[in-house]
Amino acid sequence: MLSNQYVRRLLWSAVLATTFAYQAWGVSLDAEGDLRFGARAYINGRIGTEHSHLSTARPTVDGGELSTLGTFPASDPGHIRQNRYFLELELDHKLDRLVKSGVGPLGLINSLPFRVRNLAYHATFRGEAESIYDWGPREYSTAEQFKQQLQVKLSPPLPLQFRNLAFPDVAAARQHLRDTSVHRERLFQAYGEGNFGKLYVRFGRQVLSWGETDAFQLMDHINPLDSSFGGFLIPLDERRIPLDMLRVSHPIPDIGPLNDMFIEGYAAIDNANTPLIPAGSPWALPSFGAMPDIATTYHYGPARNFHDIRGGGRLVFNVSDVTFSAAHFYTYFDTPGAQLYTRTNRSNPYPLRAFNDGRPCPVDLNDPSQGNKPSSPENNVCGSLIHVLLDAPRVQVSGLTSTFAVPSLYAVVRSEFAYFKGEAAYSQEQFDPFIFGVKGKSTGGTRTRDSVNFVTGFDFNPFIRFLNPNQTFFISTQFFYKHIQNAAGSRVLNADGAPNGDREILPVVGELLGFPTPSGTKVRPLYISQPADSMLHTLAITTSYFSSRVNPLLVMFYDWGGAFVYQPGITLSQDPFRFTVDYSIIDSHSYKGGSGVSLLKDRDNVQLRLEYVI
Numbered sequence: 339m340l341s342n343q344y345v346r347r348l349l350w351s352a353v354l355a356t357t358f359a360y361q362a363w364g365v366s367l368d369a370e371g372d373l374r375f376g377a378r379a380y381i382n383g384r385i386g387t388e389h390s391h392l393s394t395a396r397p398t399v400d401g402g403e404l405s406t407l408g409t410f411p412a413s414d415p416g417h418i419r420q421n422r423y424f425l426e427l428e429l430d431h432k433l434d435r436l437v438k439s440g441v442g443p444l445g446l447i448n449s450l451p452f453r454v455r456n457l458a459y460h461a462t463f464r465g466e467a468e469s470i471y472d473w474g475p476r477e478y479s480t481a482e483q484f485k486q487q488l489q490v491k492l493s494p495p496l497p498l499q500f501r502n503l504a505f506p507d508v509a510a511a512r513q514h515l516r517d518t519s520v521h522r523e524r525l526f527q528a529y530g531e532g533n534f535g536k537l538y539v540r541f542g543r544q545v546l547s548w549g550e551t552d553a554f555q556l557m558d559h560i561n562p563l564d565s566s567f568g569g570f571l572i573p574l575d576e577r578r579i580p581l582d583m584l585r586v587s588h589p590i591p592d593i594g595p596l597n598d599m600f601i602e603g604y605a606a607i608d609n610a611n612t613p614l615i616p617a618g619s620p621w622a623l624p625s626f627g628a629m630p631d632i633a634t635t636y637h638y639g640p641a642r643n644f645h646d647i648r649g650g651g652r653l654v655f656n657v658s659d660v661t662f663s664a665a666h667f668y669t670y671f672d673t674p675g676a677q678l679y680t681r682t683n684r685s686n687p688y689p690l691r692a693f694n695d696g697r698p699c700p701v702d703l704n705d706p707s708q709g710n711k712p713s714s715p716e717n718n719v720c721g722s723l724i725h726v727l728l729d730a731p732r733v734q735v736s737g738l739t740s741t742f743a744v745p746s747l748y749a750v751v752r753s754e755f756a757y758f759k760g761e762a763a764y765s766q767e768q769f770d771p772f773i774f775g776v777k778g779k780s781t782g783g784t785r786t787r788d789s790v791n792f793v794t795g796f797d798f799n800p801f802i803r804f805l806n807p808n809q810t811f812f813i814s815t816q817f818f819y820k821h822i823q824n825a826a827g828s829r830v831l832n833a834d835g836a837p838n839g840d841r842e843i844l845p846v847v848g849e850l851l852g853f854p855t856p857s858g859t860k861v862r863p864l865y866i867s868q869p870a871d872s873m874l875h876t877l878a879i880t881t882s883y884f885s886s887r888v889n890p891l892l893v894m895f896y897d898w899g900g901a902f903v904y905q906p907g908i909t910l911s912q913d914p915f916r917f918t919v920d921y922s923i924i925d926s927h928s929y930k931g932g933s934g935v936s937l938l939k940d941r942d943n944v945q946l947r948l949e950y951v952i
Contacts, residue, residue: 372435376428380916382947384420384568386413387921391624391940409940410627411477411484411618418474419620419943420568423467424576426526433457457532464526468567470620471520478620484508487628506629515618519566527580540585545578546604548652548665550739550752553876553895554818554933556793557737557754559669560604560648562612569621569938571922581606581648596655603651604667611639611730612672623937624929625847625863633678633724640670640730650735660742667735674728675762676845677784680775724771731786734759748810749798756791763787764865765826767840772862788823802881811881818874818933825870842868846937848929868931873898887911891920901926901936907945916949 390409413419434457437444447454470478477483488508529542549558553574561578587602614637615622617629640646650667737756744751767773768782795816802811826840843865851864875898880891888910895903907920921944926936 372432374430378951379425380947380949382422382945383418384943384945386415386417386419387942388415408624413477421469425465427463429461431459452535455533459530462527465523467521468519481508481512511617511629515616518616536589538587543580544583545580550754551793556756556791563672566613566615579610581608581610595657599655601653605649607642607647609639609642623846633726635726638729663739665737668732670730671733671761673762675731675784677727677781678771679725679781680771731760731762733761747798751796753794758789760786764843764845765840766843790821792819806881809882814878816876820872822870844868844931866929866931872932874933895935897933897935899930899932901930903935914950914952918947920945
């Protein structure tokens, strides 16, 4: 029981709290709508509608066949290939009223010699998850196909030169897949912003886009992209990776016909890099989905220092009714530079697993007793026959954009021109170890190239009365063009496997070619050819019925190299819910370069998605 003295103290405390309650002080944070909270969440399922393609099967040591090219793991139609959970919470808080009221340290801002306005901060939380690795079909939820791949490699008798390889670690590959792809939660964006006099400043983790394009990038190369959850089937806004960045802009007085001018610049010190899609993902590129059997990859990105800083500026102005911008910036593209090594020595600029002396290989290849020991790293020929070093070359982007309206057509015309200097490039002779290796080289080196890029887009809102008497159609089309300066030729290998000139390629194996030699058949990779000139056309058409509750959509991509994407769909809306059904059809007879849409040509799928937005 409570003592009488303790009860009296409680009663006196209550009386005093009631008596002096009017002296309590507080600040309403949202008296005038200063706080804005938004939430977006969805769950989807993508169901495959065709067999995944495995390219040319290669003979195995036990007489069987197993291909690790094409899409790995193999998946049948009707199997679910994505079950994505997405949550994004946004908070915006305007601080002007608190500054004006002199709340706490914010009152010091009123003493500054310049006016501060539009002071605010923004925070975004993002959570993503993929559940097919937990309960999806066996090719994704188990290591079954990984083990089949490894079993072929372990089947005796192994050729002598392969006995000292580090066998792929199935458990480690599956663990990496789960660590990177099952779920991720992060403070996605967090920045403060405000106008300090005429200078606008935004500082923190953020996304910045200077381009005028949709679906595909041109000038929009400031933030890296994450394609590990679905490639280009996921919207750009969900794939951009934020950077720690300082962004500023300042107005400029009119000069003759130039008006509404301002300059804008940014600088980002961030080691964010485009993540590699892990082995076993349904969205891995051809020949990249399986565990590597003869290669070890080391992935390097820009460092968080001033040497690897990203940044640049642009000038924006109006002439009559046309908005122009001229930009120049330094950035890192999503396609990495790559260098292959076939020999190892102490001078190699990357860590070598199990390298313990100065010889090309720490193991005697003529001693079979030292081979076939995956549990002994010191006996593993430095881990593999080929080492792949991936890095991120810094690219200069210079470009112009223009946008203007055509009121009579309810239309907008937009265009971009960009020159890319120093983007990563590859050729068959430079990237193929079976070519540069026979010339006595340990590496084919690295390549960069320059390219001229252009896009024009046209957005308009016509009435098509016999299809929809009440609402307009929104039609958006874009035409992309890319020309590679001094591209390697388009010649291929001779029938005996010898190089016949060189060719520009994507670093993706299209097929394995067998060539007879006196010592037996040798297999060499034929990489996908990249044309010097590539063109891509996009088209999106949508309208709405029943007071915007029914919204059909048709999206089409046409790569002039011979690849199509068709995506019809429909969204049913009843606030705050959206239900979407769409069908992605990717059609191409073979893997092609250019835009790269053909690289997912066997990933046709039907998507069902339920979304919640407030």
